[in-house]
Each structure stands twice: as C-alpha cells, then as structure tokens.
Amino acid sequence: RGRPDEQALTFRRSKMTTSFTKMLSGRNTAMLLASLGAGTMATAYLMTDSNTVSAEQRRKLYPPSADFPDLRKHNNCMAHALTPAIYAKLRDKVTPNNWTLDQCIQTGVDNPGHPFIKTVGMVAGDEESYEVFADIFDPVIKDRHNGYDPRTMKHPTDLDASKITNGVFDEKYVLSSRVRTGRSIRGLSLPPCCSRSERREVERVAVQALAGLKGDLAGRYYSLGDMTEKEQQQLIDDHFLFDKPVSPLLTCAFMARDWPDGRGIWHNNEKTFLIWINEEDHTRVISMEKGGNMKRVFERFCRGLQQVEKLIKERGWEFMWNEHLGYILTCPSNLGTGLRAGVHVKLPNLSRDNRFGKILENLRLQKRGTGGVDTAATGDTFDISNNDRLGKSEVELVQLVIDGVNYLIECEKKLERGQDIKVPAPIGQFRK
Amino acid sequence: MPFGNTHNALKMKFTSSEEYPDLSKHNNHMAKVLTPAIYERLRSKQTPSGFTLDDVIQTGVDNPGHPFIMTVGCVAGDEETYEVFKELLDPIIMDRHGGYKPTDKHKTDLNPANLKGGDDLDPNYVLSSRVRTGRSIRGFCLPPHCSRGERRAVEKMSVEALDSLSGDLKGKYYALKNMTDAEQQQLIDDHFLFDKPVSPLLLASGMARDWPDGRGIWHNDTKTFLVWVNEEDHLRVISMQKGGNMKEVFNRFCTGLKKIETLFKEKGTSFMWNEHLGYVLTCPSNLGTGLRAGVHVKIPNMSKHAKFEEVLKRLRLQKRGTGGVDTAAVGGTFDISNADRLGFSEVELVQMVVDGVKLLIEMEKKLEKGQSIDDLMPAQK
Numbered sequence: 013r014g015r016p017d018e019q020a021l022t023f024r025r026s027k028m029t030t031s032f033t034k035m036l037s038g039r040n041t042a043m044l045l046a047s048l049g050a051g052t053m054a055t056a057y058l059m060t061d062s063n064t065v066s067a068e069q070r071r072k073l074y075p076p077s078a079d080f081p082d083l084r085k086h087n088n089c090m091a092h093a094l095t096p097a098i099y100a101k102l103r104d105k106v107t108p109n110n111w112t113l114d115q116c117i118q119t120g121v122d123n124p125g126h127p128f129i130k131t132v133g134m135v136a137g138d139e140e141s142y143e144v145f146a147d148i149f150d151p152v153i154k155d156r157h158n159g160y161d162p163r164t165m166k167h168p169t170d171l172d173a174s175k176i177t178n179g180v181f182d183e184k185y186v187l188s189s190r191v192r193t194g195r196s197i198r199g200l201s202l203p204p205c206c207s208r209s210e211r212r213e214v215e216r217v218a219v220q221a222l223a224g225l226k227g228d229l230a231g232r233y234y235s236l237g238d239m240t241e242k243e244q245q246q247l248i249d250d251h252f253l254f255d256k257p258v259s260p261l262l263t264c265a266f267m268a269r270d271w272p273d274g275r276g277i278w279h280n281n282e283k284t285f286l287i288w289i290n291e292e293d294h295t296r297v298i299s300m301e302k303g304g305n306m307k308r309v310f311e312r313f314c315r316g317l318q319q320v321e322k323l324i325k326e327r328g329w330e331f332m333w334n335e336h337l338g339y340i341l342t343c344p345s346n347l348g349t350g351l352r353a354g355v356h357v358k359l360p361n362l363s364r365d366n367r368f369g370k371i372l373e374n375l376r377l378q379k380r381g382t383g384g385v386d387t388a389a390t391g392d393t394f395d396i397s398n399n400d401r402l403g404k405s406e407v408e409l410v411q412l413v414i415d416g417v418n419y420l421i422e423c424e425k426k427l428e429r430g431q432d433i434k435v436p437a438p439i440g441q442f443r444k
Numbered sequence: 445m446p447f448g449n450t451h452n453a454l455k456m457k458f459t460s461s462e463e464y465p466d467l468s469k470h471n472n473h474m475a476k477v478l479t480p481a482i483y484e485r486l487r488s489k490q491t492p493s494g495f496t497l498d499d500v501i502q503t504g505v506d507n508p509g510h511p512f513i514m515t516v517g518c519v520a521g522d523e524e525t526y527e528v529f530k531e532l533l534d535p536i537i538m539d540r541h542g543g544y545k546p547t548d549k550h551k552t553d554l555n556p557a558n559l560k561g562g563d564d565l566d567p568n569y570v571l572s573s574r575v576r577t578g579r580s581i582r583g584f585c586l587p588p589h590c591s592r593g594e595r596r597a598v599e600k601m602s603v604e605a606l607d608s609l610s611g612d613l614k615g616k617y618y619a620l621k622n623m624t625d626a627e628q629q630q631l632i633d634d635h636f637l638f639d640k641p642v643s644p645l646l647l648a649s650g651m652a653r654d655w656p657d658g659r660g661i662w663h664n665d666t667k668t669f670l671v672w673v674n675e676e677d678h679l680r681v682i683s684m685q686k687g688g689n690m691k692e693v694f695n696r697f698c699t700g701l702k703k704i705e706t707l708f709k710e711k712g713t714s715f716m717w718n719e720h721l722g723y724v725l726t727c728p729s730n731l732g733t734g735l736r737a738g739v740h741v742k743i744p745n746m747s748k749h750a751k752f753e754e755v756l757k758r759l760r761l762q763k764r765g766t767g768g769v770d771t772a773a774v775g776g777t778f779d780i781s782n783a784d785r786l787g788f789s790e791v792e793l794v795q796m797v798v799d800g801v802k803l804l805i806e807m808e809k810k811l812e813k814g815q816s817i818d819d820l821m822p823a824q825k
Contacts, residue, residue: 070493070591078593082621082657109454114591121654207455207498209462237466263647270505273466 076100079114081121088133089344090120093151107144109201111137116145119265126261132156132345135265137205139198139332139340153337153344157402158441160348165442167338167348170405171314179307179414185421186304186355187393191313191410193350194293194341196332197324202342203267203292211274214294221323222278222287229316231280233289236272252277254291267292267342284309285316293341293350306355306417310410338402348402353413356382359420360392361427367435371423374438375416376400396420403442412439455498460484463498465505473728474504474517477535491528495521495589499650500529506648516540516729519649521589523582523716523724537721537728541786550722550732553789554702556695562798565688569805570739571777574684575697575794577734578677578725580716581708586726587651587676595658598678605707606662606671613700615664617673620656636661638675651676651726668693669700677725677734679704688739694794722786732786737797740766743804744776745811751821755807758824759800760784780804796825 080099083091094117102113120133134152136142142149146162153162160167181189196202197217200210219233234243247253256271257263278287288296297320299313321331332340338348362368372379380395396417398409423433455463464483467475478501486497504517516536520526526533534546565573580586581601584594603617618627631637640655641647662671672680681704683697705715716724722732746752747763756763764779765772780801782793800822807817 070585070594074591074593074597078596079591081592081654085621118653121657122652207458207463208465209455209458212462264653268506269502269648270465273505 071104076103079103081117083121085124086120086133087125088120088123088131089152089155090117090133090148091124093155094148098147102145102147105144107138107140109138109140109205111141111201111205113145113148115204115266116141116148119261122264123260131261132343134344135204135267135342136202136340136344138201139196141202142337142340142344149344153347153402156345157348158400160403160442162336165403166335167402168405168408169333169338169349170407171317172407173307173311173314175407176307176310176411176414178418179305179310179410181304181306181355181357181414181417182421183304185359185424186357186417188300188302188356189304189306189309190298190300190355191306191310191351191353192296192298193313193317193352193406194296194339194346195317195320195350196294196340196342198330198332200294202294203290204265204342208270208273211270211290215274215276215289217324217327217329218287218289218295218320219276219278220327221320224323225280225316225319228282228312229280229285229319231278231285233276233278235276237275247277250279250283252279252283252286254288257292262292265342285312292343293346304355306353306410306414310353310406314406346401348400349404349406349409350401351406351409352397352401353410354380354395354397355413355417356393357396357417357420358393359424362420362424362433363392363394365423365427365433367433370435371420371433372396374436375419376412376439377416377420400441456488460487463487465501467505467508469508470504470517471509472504472507472515472517473536473539474501474532475508477539478532482532486529486531489528491522491524493522493524493585493589495525495528495585497529497532499589500525500532503645503649507644510645515645516727518728519588519651519726520586520724520728522585523580525586526721526724526728533728537731537786540729541732542784544787546720548787549719550786551789552717552722552733553791554698555791556691556698558791559691559694559794559798561802562691562694562794563689565690565739565798565801566805567687569743569808570688570741570801572684572686572740573688573690573693573737574682574739575690575693575735575737576680576682577697577701577736577790578723578730579679579681579701579704579734580724580726581678582714582716584678586678587674588649588726592654592657595654595674599658599660599673601708601711601713602671602673602679603660603662605704605711608707609664609700609703612666612696613664613669613703615662615669617660617662619660621659631661634663634667636663636667636670638672641676646676649726669696671704676727677730690737690739690794690798694737698790730785732784733788733790733793734785735790735793736781736785737794738764738779738781739797739801740777741780741801741804742777743780743808746804746808747776747778749807749811749817751817755804755822756780756783758822759803760796760825761800 076099077096080096083094106112115137117134119135123131132152150162153160197214200206200214222233225231234247244253257268262268275290279285284299284301286298297317299309299316301309324330339350341347341350376399377396378399382393382395398413400409419436426433460483461480464480490496499521500518503519507515518536538544581598584590584598606617609615618631628637641652646652659674662673663669668683668685670682681701683693683700685693708714723734725731725734760783761780762783765774766777766779782797784793803820803822807820810817
C-alpha cells in the first residue's frame with residue numbers, strides 16, 4: 013500500500029536537520045543529536061533536558077513542514093490553495109489580535125468536504141487576517157469568486173434600491189422573498205477570534221444602534237441567554253430563532269464559544285426586518301416578507317442598513333469595508349456584498365426538466381432546499397438565490413435574481429402550456 | 445491553540461469583569477470554584493507554551509452541565525498548566541478528589557502481587573473485566589493545545605515503543621487515517637475502535653482538531669492489551685478480557701505499562717509524573733492513577749434496590765451504562781468501577797473494585813432468593 017507516513021516523516025526529518033544545522037553553535041549534545049537526523053527521539057531528549065518548552069522553542073523544534081496538515085482527502089478551497097511553501101511562509105505570523113494561520117484554516121483541516129457545496133475551508137479572525145495571510149486568502153478568494161483578484165480589482169458597493177426594476181413576482185409561484193447580508197464592526201475581532209468582552213461590545217454597539225430605528229423599522233432585542241420561554245416559542249414560530257451552531261464547519265472555527273453569551277435576535281414589530289447578533293458574523297441583516305415583492309424587501313433592506321450605519325457612526329463606530337474586498341465578513345465566501353437575495357418558488361415542471369441545472373448556472377443562480385444551505389430540496393419548492401457575492405454590487409445582484417427568477421417563472425409557465433423553453437446565454441462575471 | 449496564544453495580552457485591555465464568563469446556569473467543578481477575583485489574578489498568566497486561563501476553562505464555559513455526572517469543566521494544555529493555574533486547579537482537585545490537599549502526596553503502586561484475590565469474580569454475573577489509565581509524554585503539549593507536529597511526534601514515539609513489545613504483548617498499530625475498511629470493521633467488531641469525539645466536553649476543549657491525523661489504535665495479537673494514541677490523552681492504556689479474572693487483567697496492565705515506560709526511558713523521555721499529582725493527564729479528574737478498573741456485571745435486583753446508590757457510595761464505586769460514561773444502563777447490566785483516581789494507589793483502587801463487586805454479587809444472590817441484604821451493608825470506605 014506504500015507507507016506515506018514514513019515517507020513524509022523522513023522528509024520532515026531531513027527538513028529538521030537543515031534547520032538544526034543552523035542552530036549548532038553553542039548548543040548541547042541533544043541539539044547535536046537532533047541535527048544529525050536522530051529525529052523525534054532526540055528532540056524529546058532535548059525537551060526533557062528542561063521540562064518546559066516555550067512557544068518560541070516549539071517554533072524552532074517543529075519547522076513548518078512538521079505541522080503541515082494532511083489534506084489528501086480534502087475537497088475545499090483552502091485545501092486546493094494551500095502549499096507547504098505558503099504554510100511555511102505564514103505559519104509563524106500573527107495578526108495584531110494574535111490570530112494565526114492555523115486558526116484560520118482549522119475548520120478546513122477538520123472538515124474535508126460537504127455533501128452539497130464546495131466549502132471554503134477557512135475563516136478570518138479579524139479584518140487584518142485578509143492582509144496578513146493574503147498569500148492564502150487571495151487564491152481562495154479567486155477560486156471562490158470566479159477569478160476575482162483582490163490585488164488588482166475593485167468591488168462596487170451600491171445600496172440604491174430605486175434602481176431596481178420588475179421587482180414584483182407572480183405570487184402564484186413565489187411564496188416569499190428575502191435579502192440577507194452581514195456587517196462587521198471595525199475594531200472588534202470576528203466570531204472565531206473574539207474574546208467574551210469583544211463579543212459583548214459588539215452586542216452593545218449593535219443593540220444601541222438598533223434602538224434608534226423608527227417607524228416601520230422600530231423593534232426590540234431578545235438576548236439569547238435572557239429570553240423567556242414564551243418569547244423563545246414565539247421566535248421559533250416566526251422562524252426567527254437561531255440556535256447554537258451544530259454544523260462542524262462553524263464549531264471547528266471556534267464560533268460557538270461561550271454560547272449563548274452575547275448572542276441575540278433583534279426584529280422590527282412588523283417582523284420584516286431581522287438582525288442576528290454574534291452568530292456567524294457580528295451581525296446578519298435580513299429583510300423578508302411573504303409573497304413576491306422583492307423590490308420592497310430590498311428597499312427596506314437598504315434603508316435599514318443605511319440607518320444602522322448612520323447610528324453607529326454617531327457613536328464613533330463603522331463597518332469593516334475596503335475598496336478591494338467590499339464588506340469584510342468572517343467567511344471569505346461572504347466578502348463583497350455578503351448578499352444573498354432569494355425567493356421560495358414553486359417550479360414543479362421546470363425542476364423536472366433536465367436543463368434546469370444549466371439554466372440556473374447560466375443565470376448565475378443557485379438552488380437550495382427551503383431549510384437553507386445544509387438541506388436538499390424536497391417537493392417542488394426551491395430556494396433560488398444569487399451565486400455571487402463579490403465583484404458585483406448589491407443592486408446588480410438583486411436585479412440579477414429578479415431577472416433570473418422572472419425567467420424561471422416564464423419557463424415554468426411555458427412548460428405548463430406544453431411549450432418549449434430555451435437555455436439563456438450565460439451572464440458575464442464582473443462588470444466591464 | 446498552538447503558536448498563537450489566543451491574544452492573551454490583548455484581552456488585558458478589557459477589564460476582568462468585562463471578560464468574566466457568565467456561569468449563572470452552570471454546574472461543574474470549574475464554575476463552582478472560579479470567582480471574579482481568581483479570574484482577575486490568573487488571566488494575565490500563561491504557561492511557557494502559551495496556554496491561557498481561558499483555554500483552561502473554555503470547555504466548562506461552553507458546557508454548563510452533564511445529565512449523569514458532575515463534570516470538571518477545565519483541562520490542561522501542558523504539564524505546567526497545573527502549576528501556573530494552581531490557584532484555580534487546586535480547589536477543583538480538592539473538590540473532585542475527595543478533599544485532596546495541595547500538600548498531599550500521591551502513592552503509585554503498580555505491583556500486581558499486592559492485589560489480594562481478584563481471580564475469582566463469579567463469571568455468572570461478571571461478563572468482563574477491564575482496567576484503563578492514561579499516560580502523557582513529558583515535553584509535549586497535551587491534546588487540547590498540541591500542534592500537528594507535536595501530535596505526530598507523540599504518535600511516532602509511542603508506536604516505536606509499542607512495536608518493541610514482545611511475548612503475549614506483541615501487537616500491531618492501526619493509524620486511524622490509514623486503516624483499510626476490513627481493518628476498521630474488525631476493530632469495530634472487537635469494540636476497540638474509537639471515533640472522532642462527539643462529546644461537546646471534548647470538542648469544546650480543542651481535542652478533536654485535525655482528526656484523524658496522528659491518531660491510532662495499537663493492540664496485542666490476543667486482543668487483551670490495547671493502547672489509544674492521541675484521543676483524549678497522549679496514551680490511553682487498556683487491559684481487558686471477558687469474564688471475572690481481574691487479577692490477570694491487572695497483572696497484564698502493570699506488566700505492559702512498566703515495559704512501555706522502560707522503552708520510553710531508553711529513548712530519553714518519560715511520563716509526566718510528580719509526587720503530588722501522580723500521573724499528569726489532560727483532565728484533572730484523571731490525575732493520580734488515571735485508573736478506572738471496572739466490570740460489566742449483571743445485577744438487576746440489586747440495581748432496583750433502594751439502597752443501591754448508598755452501597756456504591758460506601759464502597760467508593762460508581763455505575764455507568766455499558767456504553768461508557770455518556771450512557772445509561774440497559775437491562776440489569778452495569779459498568780461498575782472505582783470512583784477515585786487520586787490519593788489512592790493503583791493496587792488500592794483495584795482492590796476496592798474487586799472487594800466491592802464481590803459484595804454486590806453476594807447481595808444480588810440474596811435478593812434473588814428474596815432475602816434481605818441489611819446485614820451485608822458495608823461501612824463507608
């Protein structure tokens with residue numbers, strides 16, 4: 013069968029020799045032994061010499077090659093992009109918040125793959141992660157976002173909902189419409205990395221800002237740890253309640269620490285504007301309603317976001333954003349707009365047509381089960397939303413979903429009438 | 445976490461009370477001992493390898509309680525954890541280990557000749573006998589904190605030592621990530637295979653990172669001596685067999701352990717051990733001997749008796765389901781083992797199990813005949 017372990021260890025041992033040779037001057041016998049390729053036995057001897065091993069010593073005793081993860085069975089963006097050379101270059105770096113490469117990639121090491129989607133396999137611990145570990149984040153971003161190059165390209169932000177056209181769907185087909193995104197508070201580390209006090213600070217900043225919303229946006233906050241049973245049941249019935257993550261993609265990224273401390277749900281009285289606090293991102297912002305009025309959903313979305321931004325700025329805070337990556341979020345898949353605009357739509361005929369997948373692909377749409385990303389579609393109702401997040405603005409993406417869903421509905425109607433449908437030409441990637 | 449030290453210095457810009465965890469709904473040893481004052485004094489410290497107070501307590505913060513047992517709620521990342529954070533860990537150790545004081549000394553006794561009897565537990569009642577413990581290799585960080593390089597080094601060193609065992613201890617190593625389907629099925633059928641932890645107690649402390657890298661199972665050809673590598677501890681060592689000959693199980697256990705220790709010493713390292721805490725392991729509950737000696741025993745009548753719990757308490761024994769610590773007992777078959785780990789030697793603990801199980805069987809027999817067990821009630825050990 014071949015013994016890859018032995019081969020790899022021999023390789024590592026010879027690498028250790030090279031490192032140790034450089035440390036030979038003025039060292040003791042144990043170091044000498046290690047440098048001669050005596051390997052881990054002698055290394056252990058060195059460490060029992062003085063029982064304590066500092067982090068600094070460990071860095072030297074374990075060159076990056078000793079720590080390089082085994083990604084042979086892995087199928088995620090990180091595993092495809094990470095090389096021993098990149099790992100060696102980045103392993104000993106830390107962000108200003110002391111966040112490391114190993115911490116970024118742990119979720120991708122622990123989760124080789126996902127049944128329905130190609131996962132990203134890494135997270136940011138703070139805004140600076142994307143810069144300090146750019147050598148791995150950049151190729152991952154390129155892979156995930158259709159070749160988008162953060163070094164050279166700029167991301168457009170556009171939250172002007174008045175530009176939207178044809179944004180009201182046929183409610184015979186569209187059951188509900190929803191737009192979500194995330195926002196991070198600059199200066200505080202992200203959910204994988206944050207300490208309890210940082211997380212509580214995020215909660216404070218967000219809740220204080222939300223308390224200033226008025227009119228149709230006025231609402232209230234429910235802290236996960238403090239809510240009554242009755243409140244909890246109501247939130248479950250409304251399908252608003254988020255629970256402690258069970259997905260290993262999230263738990264392996266340290267996002268569930270200290271649950272439910274600092275977590276909560278805010279929603280307006282009309283239950284059409286909802287904020288999740290300290291789940292997978294600092295904040296997740298959701299606008300939704302039953303029926304097909306996506307234009308109104310997006311209009312409220314933009315208005316709410318802009319007002320929240322104004323309110324936090326009044327207190328000296330701002331969102332994490334830059335011109336290359338757009339809005340900075342925990343998962344690289346959500347960079348740019350962080351936006352997923354989608355509908356629950358009934359497509360019994362179209363979904364059975366073998367061109368369905370291709371049509372979606374060309375329209376740059378994805379389908380999910382109505383339970384969300386980790387579910388398969390059952391029956392004839394699908395969650396249809398945009399594939400892309402980065403490289404196109406919010407307005408562009410929502411328009412793309414509107415035009416695309418309208419096209420799907422037209423296809424469905426045609427098939428109902430026994431007419432044939434056409435696969436549309438593929439939509440271009442980034443704006444020219 | 446290896447290398448980065450979870451931004452210990454940066455947390456210091458927030459006050460201690462801003463960082464203090466909410467333990468109001470918690471019921472574990474850590475939550476009972478930790479106070480804002482202790483947190484304040486310890487939060488700026490870290491071990492030489494960078495393990496911090498928050499690393500120690502994270503599992504206890506994330507897991508308020510357990511349905512069947514009072515959990516410890518903290519772990520060590522390295523040998524020095526027990527020294528650097530002794531202000532927190534000493535009272536937890538005292539709580540968990542029956543009043544064991546910071547000045548107490550722990551006695552190690554792995555001489556099986558000192559065990560009296562134990563070769564005659566009634567096989568009509570005792571289905572199997574087992575002794576397990578753990579060992580940590582000095583100089584390497586423990587499972588919550590080790591890097592991949594360290595974990596692999598522990599694996600390599602352990603496998604080299606185990607491969608040189610001979611006689612009835614001769615065996616073979618199965619790396620979790622390399623085993624064939626056939627090997628895996630055999631290990632499952634033998635009830636040897638350990639899988640990626642699902643218990644949130646372990647997951648929250650970082651012990652499942654990089655699974656299955658560096659993990660594996662070694663067992664001897666006769667399948668009576670088994671070593672787990674890099675699961676919850678560096679090594680878990682298990683001696684077991686069907687039936688009630690606990691003496692034989694313990695003999696093999698001691699022989700095997702001593703041989704392994706000798707092999708490690710020849711290679712210039714040793715197990716983590718000191719005269720106060722005995723063998724040092726990841727979870728404070730396993731300090732001292734790290735020893736759990738137990739049997740699967742059929743005691744349907746006894747287990748329904750009103751005094752069952754009281755008897756166990758007096759005998760210093762505990763019950764579990766036959767699936768292990770996170771299970772409830774099914775039918776009348778229980779896993780009965782010693783409750784203590786620290787402050788008693790290995791021989792003393794196995795003796796308690798041997799004597800205690802004998803008594804439980806006597807009581808079971810009486811209850812079968814409809815007789816009373818009142819005159820058999822033991823004194824508190």
